[in-house]
Amino acid sequence: MTERKRKIVNDPVHGFITIDHPLIFSLISHPFYQRLRRIHQMALANMVYPGAMHTRFHHSMGAYHLMSCALSELRGKGADITEGEEVAAKMAILLHDIGHGPYSHALEHTLVEGVSHEEISQLLIQSLNREMNGALDLTLAIFNDRYPKKFLHQLVSSQLDVDRMDYLSRDSFYTGVSEGVISYDRILKMLVVHNGELMVEEKGIYSIEKFIVARRLMYWQVYLHKTVLSAENMLVQILLRAKALASRGIELFASPALRYFLYRHVGREEFVRDEECLRQFCLLDDYDIMGAIKVWGRHEDKVLSLLCTWLANRELFKVTLSNEPFDAGLLAEWKGKVREKWGLTDEEADYLVFTDTASLKAYDVMDEKINILFKDGTVRDISSIDNALVSHTLARPIKKFYICHPKI
Amino acid sequence: MTERKRKIVNDPVHGFITIDHPLIFSLISHPFYQRLRRIHQMALANMVYPGAMHTRFHHSMGAYHLMSCALSELRGKGADITEGEEVAAKMAILLHDIGHGPYSHALEHTLVEGVSHEEISQLLIQSLNREMNGALDLTLAIFNDRYPKKFLHQLVSSQLDVDRMDYLSRDSFYTGVSEGVISYDRILKMLVVHNGELMVEEKGIYSIEKFIVARRLMYWQVYLHKTVLSAENMLVQILLRAKALASRGIELFASPALRYFLYRHVGREEFVRDEECLRQFCLLDDYDIMGAIKVWGRHEDKVLSLLCTWLANRELFKVTLSNEPFDAGLLAEWKGKVREKWGLTDEEADYLVFTDTASLKAYDVMDEKINILFKDGTVRDISSIDNALVSHTLARPIKKFYICHPKI
């Protein structure tokens, strides 16, 4: 046997992650991928859950590990998966988040406009594919659901993909919200390929229900936690304010990469047209953003310096949730208080008092379904089985309104 | 009952951490303490163990939790501990790492010279004490071992303090090196106060042995891991090079706080004499350092840009360990290769090729002992009991030599 390079990485969530293919090694070593070490998976959630410091690097390694397990399980049940497909699917999952910027959701509506991280992922994978002389062709086909063996794409992206399995496990683990932990190992053992699609065996029904309920719990208890919403909204306001100041030519401390996005308009068109834009984007990470915010706490613009000082010192906005939109009067009242207290203009007060909405669907019946394969060969969606838990309630979208303002 | 503010923080390591005293709240909210959110506990160990992203903030919260447990346990066994002492001891442990800078061990020998983090902790606690009108007087007495109830200091700092218990547990947990996990809950239940000193009950002997063996394992497997040594030595070289360039007046991208320490000499005297120095120190964290390193990767100084690019992309030096010092010839040979490959001077090559030593004592018989209280009332050090595991071997200091150089 020729010996092949083989590396084992410790992972507190999954135990040990094994890497043993030269293409995987070169992908992981690439600066585009190493950059993910400097982007926190959960943005500012560590303001509430101090353990939530894990990175997108670690998450995608974990999802890669689950992909390895799933493929080996499916193969054990007779699914036909070539070695090339295996490597391609693993690379697809490693790359699924490559286009995320720092504090991704905040960034997408401020520094870059109208460009989703999915689009940037596409551009980056294509760029990597050119660099790797087409080694990612099959990866791209799977990623974009253009490959006949549909289950490979479903493992990368569907209601039951390894991405969700990893991030729910990992986020629960690192936040310490142990109720969100899912038993991915049992779910993996219940996966099966039927008519080319990914399904779950009948006896896995209750595991899937728990998976969906755990997701619902994580949304309400963690991802949409009021204090997390508060911190992330403050970050959006900071970036909007900084961009507004930059557009007026006011000098702001910034790394070169951050400066690139602050002092010009960057939208979808620029990304597609200008290679430099993508190159600069790949230099951006949490260090650029938070490093600047710390310095901006002493900027002469009062709105910017207040917001930055508060965020750095964790003096966060108060957030109130409601099932109904907030009365315009309430908003005006709070703006009045804020204007008066810090001597601000109307336009400035808008950065400190605002409303928005958050929403959640735990299981989307319209979207990709979770199919259950019964022993008698019939296939039904999890929401339409007898005695279903998820049908009536979890599939309904929930929308919450919230208002943010400083604690006065 | 008057209701008291009470907050629960999720901790994946200890479950839930409860905060319920106004003084503790105000300490934790202070910017000096919040800064610890932006300093990784394990510096660059995440280069090897990607999960090791936890912060000094989280570690000191965990140590605070263990302090709460230990005090409650000791009180349950009849130890006399007033509420004032309890709060003071808790604040002492919360503050025990307050003087750490970013990538502390690297920083101490580069940006600040001859000032240990312990000295800075002292200065900061004194500064906080003035701000809090003497509320930390008792905390300082315990911290500096000037308080008659010696066991309180021993809980903060000794061979068996809650600091070690937390960092060993936490570092094991986050790295995924599960063999380093210690059963702090059993050790806590075995603690006892005897003649004013902290001891361990006889039946806790094997737990203590395992604690010491786990520490030994963590040192060799994690803290002194070759690749961790490599990354941290590269960081030292980067900061030395940057400081050398700064001393020649060469312009370097830096946040104002980092600039303060780069462009002037700061030693112990400056810290004591100049309040501004302490204030600037408290603005420094990992974001200043790593944020600069990313930018320096494009600096025109070849040594600086090489080191910074390599570190950011995790192209780390090769480290070779040995029980003997390295031959001068080997060092010269590597320097020659490096000079030639990148066209460097002798002085420049010194930044890329160098040797140093690492050492470890798992249990220090000379230092503060771990005393065992036997059922018959006798007290003996763990290293001198019958059938001791730690006496002969673990107390011997181990010293390893290593050489670092780029992989060519």
Place this chain on the structure above:
Amino acid sequence: MTERKRKIVNDPVHGFITIDHPLIFSLISHPFYQRLRRIHQMALANMVYPGAMHTRFHHSMGAYHLMSCALSELRGKGADITEGEEVAAKMAILLHDIGHGPYSHALEHTLVEGVSHEEISQLLIQSLNREMNGALDLTLAIFNDRYPKKFLHQLVSSQLDVDRMDYLSRDSFYTGVSEGVISYDRILKMLVVHNGELMVEEKGIYSIEKFIVARRLMYWQVYLHKTVLSAENMLVQILLRAKALASRGIELFASPALRYFLYRHVGREEFVRDEECLRQFCLLDDYDIMGAIKVWGRHEDKVLSLLCTWLANRELFKVTLSNEPFDAGLLAEWKGKVREKWGLTDEEADYLVFTDTASLKAYDVMDEKINILFKDGTVRDISSIDNALVSHTLARPIKKFYICHPKI
């Protein structure tokens, strides 16, 4: 401080359980309680889940531990609980299962007729109370919901009692069905007393939902697992057959205590009237039953020996589940096959082929409710909150029919 005897028991589920009151010590040492060491909590579930060997002794110790935690938590929130009430509530939970016989559910319909384990618990606690000179008066009041502080009873017995919290955690833990694990520690921290009743704080809603969903999962995946149903139904048939043979005066190997119940009719009346009956009951445990079954495997009665050999060697009946009652024809067909294969009479074949039903309600809206205390002071049942998970589905009773027969 006078030192009080204090003992720590290791528990893999909860860590350490502390016992520190003389009354608790004497209760646990009593032969009635020690007997629970010899009764498996999950009867024959270990036929499917080999780890499920834990005892009723261990379960009630665990529930006692959760009671200690709950009381301390509620007290911390201002609930008025005297030391006497604390000890009484702890004794109530320790004793809640004292009336269980071996393989309880099988026994209740065979060896003893028409006497529930709850009734036997009552008789036993009263007997103990006489022996302990009234030390259990308050315990009995709490146990029987005659005590004004209603929340104490609710901790012992309600939809959210510590009994369920422990058995769900423990059964999940020992079976290895990790999806059934509940985060009792978070639920405990969310408990609160309001108007004398036990409630859950608003932010605990999702934890409660998960608790109820975990219960549902445990029912379908474990408690009503087809193979577990099979083994327990075989045990019922064995005991029915043995009793039938005994009533005909046929000699059967049996311990004296088992002989007592085999060779006479014992119903509610006998238990209440005859102290000896209770005394004999307290000598019965799993060893009497399984010890006899092993010997009966060589009895000359073919039905008895077949059933006993199969059960001892884990050759279990095939169980088929259905939403509809089974057709009489199917039953007759299987009886025919069985009669022929083993040369049995009609009456004998009835022991080997039979149907029954199993049912489950995960949350009973009619029964004791789980009340949520909202921040604004309102109280609502968990099934009637906005966006409730449990209302529509889990409260509906589910009934399944099954048929059992040997695998031919």
Place this chain on the structure above:
Amino acid sequence: MTERKRKIVNDPVHGFITIDHPLIFSLISHPFYQRLRRIHQMALANMVYPGAMHTRFHHSMGAYHLMSCALSELRGKGADITEGEEVAAKMAILLHDIGHGPYSHALEHTLVEGVSHEEISQLLIQSLNREMNGALDLTLAIFNDRYPKKFLHQLVSSQLDVDRMDYLSRDSFYTGVSEGVISYDRILKMLVVHNGELMVEEKGIYSIEKFIVARRLMYWQVYLHKTVLSAENMLVQILLRAKALASRGIELFASPALRYFLYRHVGREEFVRDEECLRQFCLLDDYDIMGAIKVWGRHEDKVLSLLCTWLANRELFKVTLSNEPFDAGLLAEWKGKVREKWGLTDEEADYLVFTDTASLKAYDVMDEKINILFKDGTVRDISSIDNALVSHTLARPIKKFYICHPKI
């Protein structure tokens, strides 16, 4: 692909155990193997650690699982292992404890004399092999170290076999002594075959050290726990007394299998000569022993009834440990007290007061070694490496004397 029967068993220690070979299925289904379900792995340790109820069945399934992992790991590193060898090695580990009787160590010196469980295992495997027409030939060769690929035997039985890995993990897990838990998954990944022998890679040294230290801890804290010693010594005295009474023709309640061993002399010769002896042995399990003890609590022989009542109600002997033999005077003094209190003869008092020794070697340098394979290709025993933890201390045998007597 032809589908093969495949079963998954939940194991709280290892997750899921997969069985997928017809020979393994038939072995596990055999009554000889099913009997292990009724033998507790840790005998009476549950008197101290109530969770320690797991069975020899479960342990050998766990060891089988670790064997599967180890073989797959070694194969992944290039070791040549045929499918036949794989199945044979798995059957060898499944059968390694097949000859254990109930409360094995107590039984070996009482009911059966001078026959070790290893010898009975041999006889049973040979008997099974005849029944299975030679399907266990290779298993026997591996088991008895007659197979050229020595590492297969070493996985079954050596200082680093999967037997120890499983029982240390499992015993720690079920007792709740979390400090004894070993990271078998890392050790498994460090195994390697070199010159046909099982070794550990250099970087696994610290894991092995921890494994050995964990074993030492489990011995002192669990296996040789004073109260466990007490219960097991009481059981020996009970069986000795019962056998003495039986030899005098006195009637004792007993199952037929127990009666077989009580009322005749059974030694090695009988086992080899008389097939019936082996057959009867395979009918014995914990239920025979404990079932009888419960009944004997009411026997007219005072020594027997006292011992049995005490053991059943957990009123255990006091045990005192010492490094020196006990003074004959102390023994005589206790015997005197006991004779007087219960009106016993000298010979009878010997059953209630006695001394014995317990001993332990955590690592046996003389026995099978644990070899470390260094990167440079050299091989050294773990006790002779640089800076070894185990050499000086753990290899020394430790012997403790103890005295047992009733608490008066």
